[in-house]
Amino acid sequence: MNTAAQTQTGHHPVSRFAPHQTPPLVLNAISVNTHRLLTNLQEQITANLPSGSTHHVLLYGPRGCGKSHILTLLWHSLHSSTQTAEKLQIAWLHELQTITSLPQLLLAVYQSLALHYPHDYSHDWLNQLLEHAPADVAEILTRRLAARFTNRRLILFIENLDQLFTGLGSQGQKQLRALLQEQPFACLISTTRQLFQSVTDRNQPFFGFFQPIEIPPLSLQHTRQLVSAVARTRHKPALADTILSPDFLSATSTLHQLTNGNPRACITFATLLTDTAPEHVSTAICGTIDDLTPDCLLPLSELSPLQRQIMQLLSEHHSAINPKEIARRLLTEQGSVGKQIRLLAESGLLTSRQRGRETWYEIKDTLLRLACQHCTPGLTPAIVHFLLHWNQARLLRQTPAQLPMLLAENAPPYNAPGDPADKFAAIFLLHEQLDSLQNGIRQMLDMLQPLTAARLLPLAVGLLRSLPKLAQCRFAPDRLRDCAAAVLQQTAQFPQFQIAGRLFQTGVRCIISGNQAEFVPLVQLERTILQQALNPATAVDTQPVNPPSGFPPAPLAPAPDAPAPDADDDHSC
Amino acid sequence: MKANAGGNLEPQHVYGRDHFIDHLWQTLELQSILQSGERRTGKTQILRKMLQQPRPGWKPVFHDLEKIHSAIEFAELVFNDIQQFLGTATRAKNVIQRWFEHNETDYINLKGRTWKQLLNAAVNDLDKASQNEKLVFLWDEVPWMLDSICRHEGLAVAAQVLDAIRSLRVEHSSFRVILTGSIGIHHILARLSAAGIPTPAINDLYHAHVPPLNPADAVHLATDLLTGENIRCSHLNDVAHCLAQEVEYQPFYIQHIVAHLRLKQASVTPDQQPELSVPQLKQHLATCTSAPPDHDHLLQLLRLLNADHYITRNTHGHFNFRSQLIRRWWKLDQAL
Numbered sequence: 058m059n060t061a062a063q064t065q066t067g068h069h070p071v072s073r074f075a076p077h078q079t080p081p082l083v084l085n086a087i088s089v090n091t092h093r094l095l096t097n098l099q100e101q102i103t104a105n106l107p108s109g110s111t112h113h114v115l116l117y118g119p120r121g122c123g124k125s126h127i128l129t130l131l132w133h134s135l136h137s138s139t140q141t142a143e144k145l146q147i148a149w150l151h152e153l154q155t156i157t158s159l160p161q162l163l164l165a166v167y168q169s170l171a172l173h174y175p176h177d178y179s180h181d182w183l184n185q186l187l188e189h190a191p192a193d194v195a196e197i198l199t200r201r202l203a204a205r206f207t208n209r210r211l212i213l214f215i216e217n218l219d220q221l222f223t224g225l226g227s228q229g230q231k232q233l234r235a236l237l238q239e240q241p242f243a244c245l246i247s248t249t250r251q252l253f254q255s256v257t258d259r260n261q262p263f264f265g266f267f268q269p270i271e272i273p274p275l276s277l278q279h280t281r282q283l284v285s286a287v288a289r290t291r292h293k294p295a296l297a298d299t300i301l302s303p304d305f306l307s308a309t310s311t312l313h314q315l316t317n318g319n320p321r322a323c324i325t326f327a328t329l330l331t332d333t334a335p336e337h338v339s340t341a342i343c344g345t346i347d348d349l350t351p352d353c354l355l356p357l358s359e360l361s362p363l364q365r366q367i368m369q370l371l372s373e374h375h376s377a378i379n380p381k382e383i384a385r386r387l388l389t390e391q392g393s394v395g396k397q398i399r400l401l402a403e404s405g406l407l408t409s410r411q412r413g414r415e416t417w418y419e420i421k422d423t424l425l426r427l428a429c430q431h432c433t434p435g436l437t438p439a440i441v442h443f444l445l446h447w448n449q450a451r452l453l454r455q456t457p458a459q460l461p462m463l464l465a466e467n468a469p470p471y472n473a474p475g476d477p478a479d480k481f482a483a484i485f486l487l488h489e490q491l492d493s494l495q496n497g498i499r500q501m502l503d504m505l506q507p508l509t510a511a512r513l514l515p516l517a518v519g520l521l522r523s524l525p526k527l528a529q530c531r532f533a534p535d536r537l538r539d540c541a542a543a544v545l546q547q548t549a550q551f552p553q554f555q556i557a558g559r560l561f562q563t564g565v566r567c568i569i570s571g572n573q574a575e576f577v578p579l580v581q582l583e584r585t586i587l588q589q590a591l592n593p594a595t596a597v598d599t600q601p602v603n604p605p606s607g608f609p610p611a612p613l614a615p616a617p618d619a620p621a622p623d624a625d626d627d628h629s630c
Numbered sequence: 631m632k633a634n635a636g637g638n639l640e641p642q643h644v645y646g647r648d649h650f651i652d653h654l655w656q657t658l659e660l661q662s663i664l665q666s667g668e669r670r671t672g673k674t675q676i677l678r679k680m681l682q683q684p685r686p687g688w689k690p691v692f693h694d695l696e697k698i699h700s701a702i703e704f705a706e707l708v709f710n711d712i713q714q715f716l717g718t719a720t721r722a723k724n725v726i727q728r729w730f731e732h733n734e735t736d737y738i739n740l741k742g743r744t745w746k747q748l749l750n751a752a753v754n755d756l757d758k759a760s761q762n763e764k765l766v767f768l769w770d771e772v773p774w775m776l777d778s779i780c781r782h783e784g785l786a787v788a789a790q791v792l793d794a795i796r797s798l799r800v801e802h803s804s805f806r807v808i809l810t811g812s813i814g815i816h817h818i819l820a821r822l823s824a825a826g827i828p829t830p831a832i833n834d835l836y837h838a839h840v841p842p843l844n845p846a847d848a849v850h851l852a853t854d855l856l857t858g859e860n861i862r863c864s865h866l867n868d869v870a871h872c873l874a875q876e877v878e879y880q881p882f883y884i885q886h887i888v889a890h891l892r893l894k895q896a897s898v899t900p901d902q903q904p905e906l907s908v909p910q911l912k913q914h915l916a917t918c919t920s921a922p923p924d925h926d927h928l929l930q931l932l933r934l935l936n937a938d939h940y941i942t943r944n945t946h947g948h949f950n951f952r953s954q955l956i957r958r959w960w961k962l963d964q965a966l
Contacts, residue, residue: 094893101632101634104632105632105634108640109638110634110637110640110643111637112634112637113637228699228778231696231697231774232696234694234696235695235696235697238638239692239694241638259669262771262774264669264670265635265669265670265882267636268634268635268886
């Protein structure tokens with residue numbers, strides 16, 4: 058896999074999997090939502106330096122959310138600050154290090170210090186130390202480290218703390234906690250994908266020990282800033298400016314929805330993007346999914362066969378599923394399926410919603426779901442193309458409805474120019490019976506011959522956008538059901554209508570029932586689309602945004618005119 | 631002062647515990663102590679403050695015992711601490727004296743002794759020593775150590791360790807200890823009792839329960855944290871009061887909330903609890919329910935809620951929730 062997004066010779070590489078390989082200047086330039094958190098961490102560490110206080114932090118968030126990025130930036134800022142550089146040293150335990158005992162942990166800490174501060178820590182001394190028994194090694198290392206950090210502080214970066222704690226086991230965790238309590242010379246800045254039992258269970262030693270800080274996903278504004286910033290690091294200022302313009306908003310909205318604001322995915326997209334034309338955008342998004350698929354699927358390798366089957370089923374199915382249905386489809390007992398589902402939910406892979414006494418499960422991470430579909434022959438991520446058209450229609454075609462004009466002309470609406478949403482709405486208004494509704498839709502489709510994807514997708518989007526107008530008509534429930542039936546009957550043969558048809562049907566049910574309980578079985582992404590369809594007045598900020606502050610100066614990239622501070626920077630936790 | 635939830639604090643940043651710590655020092659003159667309290671109430675910070683600011687005449691030694699998994703490890707720890715306390719000259723004198731008295735060279739060899747012998751020898755040395763200071767052990771996470779000994783060496787050994795510590799306390803006036811831990815020691819005692827090994831292991835200890843901070847100290851802590859973190863407050867004093875009250879004056883949670891506010895960088899306004907009179911309640915109910923209760927029915931309902939300790943009436947006749955916790959629970963339950 059190409060881990061460094063180095064597109065042309067001389068460009069600064071942006072490493073998506075190893076941020077410490079990215080030059081600090083570039084790393085800082087693509088930091089769009091970390092400023093406040095970094096400042097807080099740095100202030101906290103600096104404030105504790107003169108005293109004997111220690112403060113332990115646990116950053117948590119899904120894969121690719123920027124945890125290592127934040128650690129790398131903190132590393133650079135602590136080392137470059139005159140306030141802190143001489144008063145602390147940092148040991149960094151990376152995510153690939155496997156540690157199963159306290160002596161091994163202390164050894165890893167010493168080795169990391171020896172790597173980064175070779176003048177202060179001797180490899181020869183360490184080699185001699187290894188002649189001793191492990192318990193003695195731990196004692197000697199503890200004494201040595203305590204002596205070294207009498208007047209300065211050890212900052213210990215630990216990636217994937219959950220894995221370290223699993224390796225240490227209960228006994229090792231207690232030994233570590235005792236060490237940190239008795240010899241408070243180290244501050245732990247650690248990361249994990251999600252909070253885990255060792256820190257959340259009040260019966261565990263590390264309960265309440267860390268300040269947990271959630272790394273939130275990027276907002277839409279930050280997604281736009283990040284994609285633009287990466288384009289700038291690639292010496293593409295024109296592309297970077299276009300990305301920030303309202304014209305590109307539908308593309309970044311699609312990216313944001315598909316990746317849940319995942320920074321790693323945004324960087325991948327930005328490095329694959331060569332042009333802002335729609336076909337290039339969809340290619341770059343599909344390329345992003347392809348590129349990140351191995352990384353996304355990594356957690357599945359740790360699952361049991363039944364858990365993998367459940368994940369596979371949920372990825373293939375277009376909606377959320379309840380345990381009873383999962384058991385039926387997998388030819389398994391509901392009890393054993395229920396237990397595995399609970400475990401998957403606890404590990405953060407599934408999310409659930411309740412309707413009445415039923416619980417519906419879906420894959421939590423949209424990107425993981427897309428990656429699963431990407432690897433399954435016959436399953437194409439149709440949502441990508443639909444979403445691009447949907448966002449374009451939603452965000453850019455804010456033209457007033459043409460419906461009154463169409464009706465005033467009292468003519469068949471399907472051959473009139475205008476928004477497909479209006480055409481559908483007019484058909485629903487004009488034709489009262491199911492047969493004539495179907496005929497109307499058929500005639501409209503006939504008018505569009507040849508029926509290419511480029512013609513059908515806007516029409517599918519238009520169908521969904523007609524829902525609010527359909528709601529305004531206050532048809533009888535039977536008439537609404539007729540509408541849904543007519544649509545499904547006439548569009549079933551077109552794959553481009555699958556998503557729109559499904560959502561249209563659910564939308565009609567919502568209009569009939571007057572509530573959104575029908576939303577429950579939909580997956581998160583489709584729920585969002587249907588909500589947008591039913592509530593088109595939801596405000597969308599189409600304003601251009603500024604590039605992130607702290608952008609590197611020329612010649613890396615032209616300095617922005619007004620590098621505004623991150624006014625909407627929000628690190629909610 | 632910066633918010634620091636869960637970390638180790640400087641002694642001057644441990645607010646509102648001076649009186650409690652004075653009480654502990656006074657008690658130590660007479661007997662050893664079992665310090666108890668819910669998790670995250672600040673038990674360890676109290677021990678650390680005692681360690682860093684000892685009362686004259688005392689030499690505290692702090693240990694987190696969750697690292698100990700066997701009786702011999704525990705005995706060696708105590709032995710080493712006492713030897714360290716006694717100093718080189720006294721240690722050498724004791725070794726020579728034992729050699730002459732018992733002619734047993736294995737007393738010199740630490741590994742030759744059982745854990746009980748080691749404990750007794752160490753505390754005997756402490757008794758004989760004429761030090762200017764008295765040694766006090768501050769032992770944290772004792773129940774976890776006992777739990778670990780139970781699992782590694784059996785319940786009987788854990789009971790013996792408890793009994794040995796008790797006999798040291800009873801027989802040696804020089805031996806003083808504060809025992810504490812995240813989980814209650816009664817869990818271990820219950821397990822021993824269920825296994826047919828009842829032990830009076832803690833009946834000679836003074837039980838000191840760590841209370842929440844008193845309101846004034848909690849508000850003081852909240853004020854200093856809000857100020858130290860530069861958190862914008864509409865009315866600093868009101869916010870600090872509200873914050874302290876909401877978390878029932880527990881310092882850990884005050885620290886946590888301020889740390890959270892720091893990250894949010896939001897301005898803070900205290901959530902004022904409305905106190906409503908009966909006419910105001912009637913007016914409110916008339917707007918939000920289709921069939922508001924009549925005057926007598928409403929009074930009857932208020933009396934019942936008052937009797938059930940859900941609400942309270944102030945001297946002006948206005949009603950309010952009896953406690954913040956009930957109010958918070960109600961708001962969460964009603965998704966308000």
